[in-house]
Amino acid sequence: MSAMKTVHSELMESDLYKSGRLTYAAQYDLDLPPGWGDGQLYVPSDRDAC
Numbered sequence: 001m002s003a004m005k006t007v008h009s010e011l012m013e014s015d016l017y018k019s020g021r022l023t024y025a026a027q028y029d030l031d032l033p034p035g036w037g038d039g040q041l042y043v044p045s046d047r048d049a050c
Contacts, residue, residue: 008032 016022024030
């Protein structure tokens with residue numbers, strides 16, 4: 001988890017990302033989890049709703 005947080009921070013703070021030249025699948029969103037520590041990264045579906 002620590003390594004993933006570090007990579008996330010390094011990418012978001014890079015000059016390439018800030019200039020808009022760092023993309024993933026031709027998208028500026030790097031498909032990284034939003035804001036580490038801002039809550040759950042994954043919210044399981046409600047099994048009782050079925």
